Amino acid sequence: MSTAPPGEPGPADPDPVLAAEQRHLDAARAELARMRAHVESLVPDGGDAVADAQLAWTLHRRALSLADDPATTLFFGRTDHDGGERFYIGRRHVTDAAGDPVVVDWRADVSRAFYRASRTEPHGVRLRRRFGVERGRLSAYEDEHLVAAPEEDADAPSRILAAEIERPRSGPMRDIVATIQPEQDALVRADLATSVCVQGAPGTGKTAVGLHRAAWLLYAHRERLTRQGVLVVGPNRAFLSHIGAVLPALGEVEVGHTTVAGLVPPGTRVRGADDVAVAVLKGEARTAQVLRAAVWSAVRDxxxxxxxxxxxxxxxxxxxxxxxxxxxxxxxxxxxxxxxxxxxxxxxxxxxxxxxxxxxxxxxxxxxxxxxxxxxxxxxxxxxxxxxWPPLDPARVLHRLLSEPEFLRGCADGVLDADEQELLRWHRPSRTPGAARWSAADAVLLDELADLLERTPSVAHVVLDEAQDLSAMQLRAVARRCSTGSVTVLGDIAQGTTPWSAREWPEVLAHLGKPDGRLEVLDRGFRVPSAVLDYATRLLPHIAAGLSRPRSVREDPGSLEVLAAGALWPAVAAAVERAAAVEGSVGVVVADADVPAAARALGAVPHAILGEDSAPARVQVVPASLAKGLEFDRVVVAEPAAIVAAEPDERTGLRRLYVVLTRAVSGLVVVHARPLPPALAGGDG
Ligand SMILES: Nc1ncnc2c1ncn2[C@@H]1O[C@H](COP(=O)(O)OP(=O)(O)OP(=O)(O)O)[C@@H](O)[C@H]1O
The missing domain is CATH 1.10.150 (DNA polymerase; domain 1)
Known part of the structure; x- marks a missing residue:
């Protein structure tokens, strides 16, 4: 592997290879400017006013898609092939005036070799070169000779990959096109008809894979997917805003993003709450049979x-x-x-x-x-x-089911026993469906009912993240949205924290209507450095015994501090101040009930409270229940015992703690005044 030191090539840094590559970059930028100028010079002539307007809009969008971002480069890699061809791989195609490729889109077929080639399977590639980038200029390069130079260590971890992962985070999640790994690329490029289910430990890149898969599918099947749509479903709004910039950065602005709670009939308002036992029962697939019976019982003799x-x-x-x-x-x-x-x-x-x-x-x-x-x-x-055959309305049907025991009995006969029916029944029903205080679980039932009445339109592909947390009925709501398409399911059984979380993936795939979906495991951790991952995975035998331990690919073991404090909050504040003194984001993760105490303790340290403050800040106080899917350069976890105790049972508590402990990219500080949970204390507790 040959690398040039970071820095701008120029008189002070005359690395000739880098200087030549920078010239290619400058030429590519000039070609892109030419392509854009050409599009801008075109006058729409569609034959009539409507066609003109459509054409003008298309040209406008095309011109926008050819904008150059001076903060990044047009390519991040290069492959030299046996036959003498050379391809520069970037975020979009750039061609010269003769139409020959100057940069190839990372999603094109010829780019596949850039991601997949290895010494054992070189895919016709002699040399793979990766570029380091700083402020829009090439700052380093890294060569892998795939067919020669046996003295070089082919398996040496890429420094560019490590630098990319460790680059301080100042905002939402970034794309990973420059460094997609072979096992990830195989998932990204699985064909459209294939539904894929990815079980992956924290930080193995599941979310990144799902988003890049959406971008690849849009490239490979542009017409169908633009017509029918692609939908990303995530657990909550904080998560959506964390991932929301990735697809636009890849040029894909038309992908819908929604939370699971957003998959309900328009106008549904959730104003009530269920006891856990009721919510669990409403989330079971058996409930669908009751709803079906309720709808079809309306047809009269x-x-x-x-x-x-x-x-x-x-x-x-x-x-x-x-x-x-x-x-x-x-x-x-x-x-x-x-x-x-x-x-x-x-x-x-x-x-x-x-x-x-x-x-x-x-x-x-x-x-x-x-x-x-x-x-x-x-x-x-x-x-x-x-x-x-009377007209029906979902709210009326559900209102009747939950408030008329006789009707419920008729519909649930042979499906729910008497105790279960009693559990479902409202004891103080509202007089009208309009006044009902629907719970989140009811909203899913309303959606199921709406689909029994009229088919829910399906998109061509759904990316479902944190899928382990969905109930059978929620999975059915997702299934409706991809009934004629395919799905990418992402999750981790060990991170399941709902009372109805999945025990195994085949069951999830069955509820999604894709029983033949392909199950894949990712076990190389990119986010969490080894010291932190080893610490967090102490919990694994207690929360998901069947799962194997992930390995961190990071050479840097990261820093881990476990601090026993006499007084919790002053120690947390001191740890946060130390973490904030270094560049990058800081997450202060606390039990939900402790958010006000944490905010008070931080006092003068500028911070935001995740989920409450709209403006993001470098230091964020994160309620443990919202930490899933997020990441910060440095994480301070306050009082693990309180985070565990906030959940209804110990296993869920330890799973929540596992999620919380695996959010750090560079450093984790655990501060505790109470004893650590024994599963975590391990040998040194
Ligand atoms: N090939 C890669 N190159 C660079 N960074 C990567 C790569 N794969 C993953 N990452 C980074 O690792 C981090 C974790 O990725 P991601 O959030 O997709 O993991 P995850 O498996 O969804 O994690 P979790 O289960 O904790 O939600 C992100 O910052 C992502 O950009």
């Missing part, structure tokens, strides 16, 4: 709702009568079609009219389409259709 149990239509002086048994067959046929309740309801008047027309024909008439239409729209048919 002709004998109950029609005079004489039959449909009678008068036209002129003639009366036509469709008897009950024929109506029943017709309803059965509609129910058996497998369409949604509302779609079948829309068909019913036509089916009823058809039955009437058959009688007319049998009597020797020859009714045409106009007659068929008139019968379908007649008051008698509309009234009968409404009585047999």
């Amino acid at each position: 002709p004998a109950e709702v029609l005079d004489g149990g039959a449909l009678v239509v008068t036209r002129g002086s003639r009366r036509w009568r469709v008897p009950g048994y024929e109506l029943r067959d017709l309803l059965d046929e509609l129910r058996g079609r497998g369409v949604r309740y509302e779609a079948a309801r829309a068909l019913l008047p036509h089916r009823l009219a058809h039955a009437v027309l058959q009688q007319m024909e049998a009597a020797g008439d020859s009714p045409d389409d106009r007659v068929a239409d008139a019968v379908a729209r007649s008051a008698e048919v509309r009234r009968a259709a409404k009585a047999l």
Whole structure:
């Protein structure tokens, strides 16, 4: 591996290789400016005003996509191939005036070798060069000779990778295009039809992989995915704002981001809360059967709702009568079609009219389409259709289920036992559905009901992060959004902290409607340095015994301090001051109830409270329940015992602690005044 020292090439740093590469970069920048100028010079001429406006918009977007960001470079790597070809790999294609590539998009097929080539499988690559970047200029390079120079250590960790990971964080998560690792690249480029489920320890790059996969899919299947959409689903808003800049930085601005709680029918307001046992039951897949029964029980028997149990239509002086048994067959046929309740309801008047027309024909008439239409729209048919197949509304159905024990019993028969039904029942129901205080679990049920009535539109691909925390019913809500597409599922069983968190991935995939999804494990940790990871994984046998320990790829072991303090908050404040004296972000993670105490203790140290303050700050006080998925250069954890005790049971508490302890990129300080949880104290407790 040859590297040049960081610094700008120039008279003071005349490294000839770097200087030549910088010239290629300057030339690429000039070509990009030319491409942009060309797009800006085009006059939209689509033939009419609408087409002109569309074309102008397309050109405007194209010009924006060709903007040059002076803070970064147009390429971060290069491959030299056996046949003499050379490719520079960057965030987007740049071509010269003749159309030849100057920089190749990282997502193009020829770029694959940059990420995958190794000594054992060189993919036709002789040399791979990675570039270090500082303020938009090339500052270093690192060569790997894949077919020669056996004396070099092919497995030596990349210093550029290490520098990239350790570069201080000042804002939200960054992209990793320059340093995607082979095992990550295999997931990023899995084909669109494949649903992938990634089990990965903290910091193995699951989130990064999911986001880069979305960007790759958009590149490889631009037309379909732009038309049908891609959706990223994350656990909460803090997480979404942490990851929200990655796809735009990769040029993809049209990907929807939402929380799981956001997957509810529009207008649903959550104002109530459930006891844990109730929420767990509402989250079980069995509940879906109860809801289905509730919806379809609305279809009535002709004998109950029609005079004489039959449909009678008068036209002129003639009366036509469709008897009950024929109506029943017709309803059965509609129910058996497998369409949604509302779609079948829309068909019913036509089916009823058809039955009437058959009688007319049998009597020797020859009714045409106009007659068929008139019968379908007649008051008698509309009234009968409404009585047999009444319009439904999700809120009404759920309100009735939770407030009428008889109705619940009828729908839950054989699915929920009497105690479970009692658990679900509202003891003080609101008078109307509009006044109901829906809980978060109810909102998911409303979404399920909405889908039983009308099919939820599906996007082409969903990226689901922190999937281990979702209930079966929440997973079904995600499944609806990718019913005709595929999904990338990301998570870690050991980080499951909800009462309904997943025990195993095949079950999750089944609820997502993708039982054949490919299960992959990532076990090389990029975020957490080894000293910190080794400390945190002491908890693993207690929280997810079946999972193997991840290894940190970081050469720098990072710093770990465990401080026993007489008085907690002064010691925390001192640790935060020390951490903040160095460049980079600082997370002060405390039990949720301790947030005010932590904020008071920090006093004059400028800080923000995650989830409360909108403006991000370099020092953030983080309630333990919001730490998942986030990362900071330095983390100060206050009182592990309090973080564990805040959860309903010990295993969940230790899992929360595991999440909290694995947020640090460079240094972790654990401050405790109470004894450490024994599982963590290990040998030195
Ligand atoms: N190939 C890579 N090159 C550079 N940085 C990387 C790479 N892979 C991961 N990282 C960095 O490691 C950190 C952790 O990545 P990420 O958040 O995707 O991990 P995760 O598995 O989702 O973690 P968690 O389970 O804790 O949420 C991020 O800062 C990410 O940018």
